[in-house]
Amino acid sequence: MFGRRMVLGRILGFEIRADISWVFLALLILWSLASGFFPSFYEGLPQGLYWTLALVGTIGLFASLLFHELSHSVVARAYGLEIQGITLFLFGGAAEMREEPRTAVSEFLMAIAGPIASLVLAAGFYVLALLVAGVGTPEHWVGVPRYLAIVNLALAVFNLLPAFPMDGGRALRAALWYWGKDLRSATKVASRLGQGLGMLLMAAGIAQAILLGNFVGGMWWFLIGLFVQGNAGATYQQLLNRFALHGMSVREVMTEDPVVADPDMTLRRLVDEVVYPQHHHRFPVVREGRLLGYVGTNQIKQVDADVWERTRVGDVMVAAGDDNVIAPDAGAEKALERLQQSETGWLMVADGERLHGVLALRDLLQYLQLRQELEAPA
Ligand SMILES: [Zn+2]
Structure with missing residues (x-):
């Protein structure tokens, strides 16, 4: 608004x-x-x-x-x-x-x-x-x-x-x-x-x-x-x-096992092998099971395409923090509120360094629409 x-x-x-x-x-x-x-x-x-x-x-x-x-x-x-x-x-x-x-x-x-x-x-x-x-x-x-x-x-x-x-x-x-x-x-x-x-x-x-x-x-x-x-x-x-x-947790509405990026991957490989085939905008960055941050099209765009070959994901990623991570046990209502207020409309679901999934506003709204379609009183 x-x-x-x-x-x-x-x-x-x-x-x-x-x-x-x-x-x-x-x-x-x-x-x-x-x-x-x-x-x-x-x-x-x-x-x-x-x-x-x-x-x-x-x-x-x-x-x-x-x-x-x-x-x-x-x-x-x-x-x-x-x-x-x-x-x-x-x-x-x-x-x-x-x-x-x-x-x-x-x-x-x-x-x-x-x-x-x-x-x-x-x-x-x-x-x-x-x-x-x-x-x-x-x-x-x-x-x-x-x-x-x-x-x-x-x-x-x-x-x-x-x-x-x-x-x-x-x-x-x-x-x-x-x-x-x-x-x-x-x-x-x-x-x-x-x-x-x-x-x-x-x-x-x-x-x-x-x-x-x-x-x-x-x-x-x-x-x-x-x-x-x-x-x-x-x-x-x-x-x-x-x-x-109401009464649901983030775990119940998140997308499990999301595709992740490795911090040592070059941006060239990230774009060709992850971004285009998966057609998502953002990916968690994980090394040996530890969540480090995320990388998305906004970060990739900041780098000239001719140096993608030499730039690594770890150099441009956004570190994981309170504004992009939510706990799996947090309430789904709260998550919707946070997604609507966030600029990216996207959160990583993790406790500590362990990634459980991701949650996108678009997916959550899609889920709500499906529920409404199937459960609305006739
Ligand atoms: Zn008034």
Whole structure:
């Protein structure tokens, strides 16, 4: 879901990051405030003042989004859930949890904390607008807290829609889970609603563009719809995966006896005799039964093809370590999580120096698909 991101800092112990797409959003908001919103409400002001108002408004919006996500994160932490950090991206923000809430009540409170925070902010900015108006501040400056009150109210309402991946969808799932005691069917309902809402938003976007000629607005609705629709489906799939892997160990899902490379082999031989015939991207490097590391196409590519003859696997391999090795007794759920977060989507399964197998994200997803195909209730 996220592309390149930069770390902005830390608040209350949570790492705050901005996805590269957020820069685009920030500029778009700044531009639309400076050239649309403020000039239409407060006519005849100097151009520079519109941009100043817009800048303050954009910073206020940024802080509001952050406050919303922080409130989710604080409640999650209170329930002992690990939060990886907060990432701001094209469609707002996301508090990234490493794990799912364990109880319906904790999920409900965590979900509802965000919209409540936005409502509180909306009320706060409304009062602020009244206060600054009361002391005779120029009307256009009163417009900034007024704008932020409206935006936070809209944020709260939109997020309360009872459909995944909106906060309202999580709250609905938690409520269904609480009353029906079945997380799986509760998730199914919330994610179906999310997919429906996504379709609706996309249709509304197309209608806006075609019927009203509002292409930019229509495109936004369409993109948000696409995001909501995709995300809602993915959430349900992820839960099915977790259920399927629950209680299983890495040993049960790994690929046993993988083809390995010898550290003394030349890259030429590795490519001709191992990589091409096996058509895999990565191979564990083993000498006399001891796992040393791995070598893959990324390492081979770093070396000029004309010196492959003289370069040995041991010279370019990546040493075995915590970020590329998992224990055979580790949980398969945990393995899926690690594979999804890793850059290579590939882990070696070993205890100490003894290699047991390898585990690739692609294979694990394939396995899950087979299970679903054969075991899904008719
Ligand atoms: Zn939220």
